[in-house]
Amino acid sequence: MDDKEHKLSLKREVGLMGAVSLIGGTMIGSGIFMSPQTVLASIGSPGASLVVWACCGLLVITVSFCYAELGTVIKESGGEYIYILRTSGPVVAFMLVFSSVMFVRPAGIVGISLSFAQYVVAPFYPECSPPVLVVKFVAAAAILTLAVVNSMNVRFSMSVQVFFMVAKVLALAVIIIGGVVMLVRGHNESFKDSFENTNLGINPIGIAFYQGLWSYDGWNNLNYVTEELKRPEKNLPRALLIAISLVTGLYLMVNVSYLAVMTPKELMSSNAVAVTWGNKVLGSWGWIMSVAAALSAFGSLNGTFFSGGRVCFVAAREGHMPEILSMAHVHRLTPSPALIFTTVISLVVLIPGDFQSIVNYFSFTAWFFYGITLGGLIYLKIKKKDLPRPYSVPIILPILVLFVAIFLVLAPIIDNPQIEYLYVALFILSGALIYVPFIHFKLCPGLLRKMTVFLQLFLEVAPADKNL
Ligand code: ARG
Numbered sequence: 001m002d003d004k005e006h007k008l009s010l011k012r013e014v015g016l017m018g019a020v021s022l023i024g025g026t027m028i029g030s031g032i033f034m035s036p037q038t039v040l041a042s043i044g045s046p047g048a049s050l051v052v053w054a055c056c057g058l059l060v061i062t063v064s065f066c067y068a069e070l071g072t073v074i075k076e077s078g079g080e081y082i083y084i085l086r087t088s089g090p091v092v093a094f095m096l097v098f099s100s101v102m103f104v105r106p107a108g109i110v111g112i113s114l115s116f117a118q119y120v121v122a123p124f125y126p127e128c129s130p131p132v133l134v135v136k137f138v139a140a141a142a143i144l145t146l147a148v149v150n151s152m153n154v155r156f157s158m159s160v161q162v163f164f165m166v167a168k169v170l171a172l173a174v175i176i177i178g179g180v181v182m183l184v185r186g187h188n189e190s191f192k193d194s195f196e197n198t199n200l201g202i203n204p205i206g207i208a209f210y211q212g213l214w215s216y217d218g219w220n221n222l223n224y225v226t227e228e229l230k231r232p233e234k235n236l237p238r239a240l241l242i243a244i245s246l247v248t249g250l251y252l253m254v255n256v257s258y259l260a261v262m263t264p265k266e267l268m269s270s271n272a273v274a275v276t277w278g279n280k281v282l283g284s285w286g287w288i289m290s291v292a293a294a295l296s297a298f299g300s301l302n303g304t305f306f307s308g309g310r311v312c313f314v315a316a317r318e319g320h321m322p323e324i325l326s327m328a329h330v331h332r333l334t335p336s337p338a339l340i341f342t343t344v345i346s347l348v349v350l351i352p353g354d355f356q357s358i359v360n361y362f363s364f365t366a367w368f369f370y371g372i373t374l375g376g377l378i379y380l381k382i383k384k385k386d387l388p389r390p391y392s393v394p395i396i397l398p399i400l401v402l403f404v405a406i407f408l409v410l411a412p413i414i415d416n417p418q419i420e421y422l423y424v425a426l427f428i429l430s431g432a433l434i435y436v437p438f439i440h441f442k443l444c445p446g447l448l449r450k451m452t453v454f455l456q457l458f459l460e461v462a463p464a465d466k467n468l
Contacts, residue, residue, distance in 0.1 A: 012227075012228055012229060012230045013228055013230070014225065014229045014230060014235075015235070016235050016242075019222050019229060019235055019236070019238075019239035020239045020242050020243045020246075021165055021243075022221055022222055022225070022303075022307075023222050023239060023243035024165070024246060024247055025165040025218075025303055026217075026218030026300055026303040026304065026307065027215070027216055027218040027219055027243070027244075028168045028169070028172070028247060028250070028300065029168075029218070029296060029297055029299070029300025029301070029303075029304075030111065030112045030114075030116065030215075030296070030300060030355075031115075031215025031216070032215050032250075032251055032254055032296075033115065033119065033272070033273060033274045033293040033296065034115045034118070034272075034273070035211040035214060035215050035359070036049070036254075036258055036273055037270055037273055038207075038208075038211045038356060038359075039052055039053065039208045039212050040267055042199070042204045042207045043198060043204055043205065043208040044197045044198045044199040045194060045195050045196055045197045045198040045264070046190045046191065046194045046259050046264050047191070047194030048195055048198040048199075048208075049255070050252065050255055050256065050259075052205075052208045052209060052212050053212055053251055053252055053255050054248070055212075056209060056212035056213050056215075056216050056248075057216065057244070057248030057252070058248075059213070060213070060216045060219050060244055060248070061241070061244050062397055062400070062401055063219075063374070063401045064219055064240040064241070064244055065240070065393045065397055066374055066377050066393055066397055066398045066401060067220055067240065067373075068236050068240050068391055069377060069389065069391050069392055069393050070373070070377050070380075071223045071226045071232065071236045072232060072236060072237075072389065072391045073380060073387050073388075073389055074086050075226060075227070076226070076227060076314070077224055077225050077226050077227040077228070077310060077314055078224060078310065078311060078314035078315070079220055079223040079310075079311065080096055080220070080223075080370070080372075080373045081093055081096055081097055081100070081311055081314060081315055082314060083373050083376050083377075084096055084372055084373055084376055086376070087375075087376030087379050087380060088375070088376055088379075090318075090320070091432055092372060093315075093318075093320065094320050094434075095428055095429070095431035095432055096369050096372075096431075097311060097312075097320050097431075098430075098431035099365055099369070099427065099431060100311055100369075101311070101312060101321070101325075101342075102427075103349075103361075103365060103424075103427060104362060104365050104366060105304070105342060106342060106345040106348075106349045107353070107358050107365075108304050108362060109143060109304055109305065109342065110139070110346055110350045110353045110358055111353075111355055111358040111359055111362060112300050112304060113139040113140075113142045113297070113301055113346075113350070114136075114139050114350075114353065114354070114355045114358070115293075115355060116138070116139065116142050116294050116297035116298055117135045117137075117138035117142065118130070118135055118272050119274070119275070119290045119291075119293040119294040119297065120290075121135060121138060122271060122272040122275045122290050123275065123287045129271050130271075136350060140347060142298065142301065143301075143343060143346050143347065144343065146298075146301055146302055146305050147305070147339055147340070147342075147343040149302070150302070150305050150339050151336045151339050160299070160302055164295050164296065164298060164299025164300075164302065165299060167292060167295040168292065168295065168296035168299060169250075170292070171289065171292030171293065171296060172250050172254055174292070175257050175277060175289075176253045176254060176257055178257060178261065178277070178281040178282070179254075179256055179257020179258070179260045179261060180257070181281075182257070182261050182281070187260050187261065188260065189263065190259040190260065190262070190263060190264055191259065201415060202411045202414060203412055203415035205411065206407075206408060206411030206412045206415070207412060209363075209411075210360045210363035210364065210408070210412070211356075211359055211360075213363050213366075213367070213408075214362065214363055215251060216247065216248075216251075217362075217363075217366065218300070218303070218304075219240070219243070219244055219247075221303070222236060224307055224310045225310060233391060236391075257277070258273055261277050261280050261281055262276060262277065262280065272290065272293070274289040274290065274292070275287075275289055277289060278290065305339065305342070312325045312326060312338045313325075313326045313335065313338075322451075322452065323452055323463070324337045324451070324452045324461070325337050325338045325341060326338070326463070327456065327459075327461035327463055328461055336459055337455065337461055340459075357420070361420065361424050363408070364408075364412065364421060364424060365424055365428065367408045367409055368405075368409050368428065370401075370405055371405030371409065374398045374402045374405060375402060377398045378398050378399060378402065381395050381398070382395075
């Protein structure tokens, strides 16, 4: 570590339990309450949809093994950003940060908040879909509330996280138990001829995976904070394995329960699966499920707001982000500039955004960068054999996952080219265009400095030399 990192004096305070909840708490959010019907509609049959959910889990476990090696070889915090910076160089790393700050993170926030809103308003519109405007309004209110909470107090937002984590695991447990009861009573019609009508096209498979993988996203959260993890060489691989297998198991059983309670047709036509499930199984207590799903999304939203600050922070210390985004409020010690910035962009993305397309573009961009990161791991394994490796995976694993990532990125484009994917790709590439004048040639440093000073006074923030 160089001097700069010493100045930050990050403390290793996260133990195994904290690490597991950091991963699991972000993974379980909106997806498991929103995506099952889209996965099913896309892939066509209940059997195949369960296979997709299982394969997503397997894929994520495999890719997380690769991230365990990356995180123990490159010990800095910052996730993909720092791995790409150390293996593929600053231009690609900047493209990642640019896309992440301007699109991926805001899109994640909007996707989860839309799901939150859907569940909050669902009980008020039992017979029809709620008006889009109402849903967006509630989503915006959730984003603004969390922006304020996170700007006020770090501790409070962390305890919010724990509370919501418990709520969501309980909700999933209720769904699973309800499903088991239904199965025991003989409700297994959905599982007869369960592979009939499977769509085997490239596009349906790709979209089903995008939707499934959204629910698993967040598996890489711990890699953003490796500098704060106790004994990372042991705890990083362990936490990844425990959290992801737990979530995979829960997701599979929840899907079985949805299918035990609803016919595939009912499932596909439901706006909010958990509400339909609740109405069928819990009767007049069905609204509890919509509260639980809303809480789960709210918790994941809080986590996404919180962890995102780290990437800005690490990128700013490498000179890839305006310094102001790495600063913290002088009294509250919260990263308010980064939070305000993210909130504004999220609200802009919210205006045109709908859940399904946001999830698809999110997964497209995310897997593009996971692919580049795995390329970096393969490079390290071939070219830097002598680096100390507390934990090492067989090289075939990253190669395999790299192929899957390439398939996932190309599938929806090849089979059914939609102009939106081109826009997203152009957007990712535009990062390189910004890099050359502003980062490489440091164009207009004076302007940036003036702006930083002004914003610093206005927002009462200062460079953060303390871990937030
Ligand atoms: N898996 C979460 C959900 O189902 C979404 C996570 C978004 N990504 C993130 N890195 N926070 O809602």
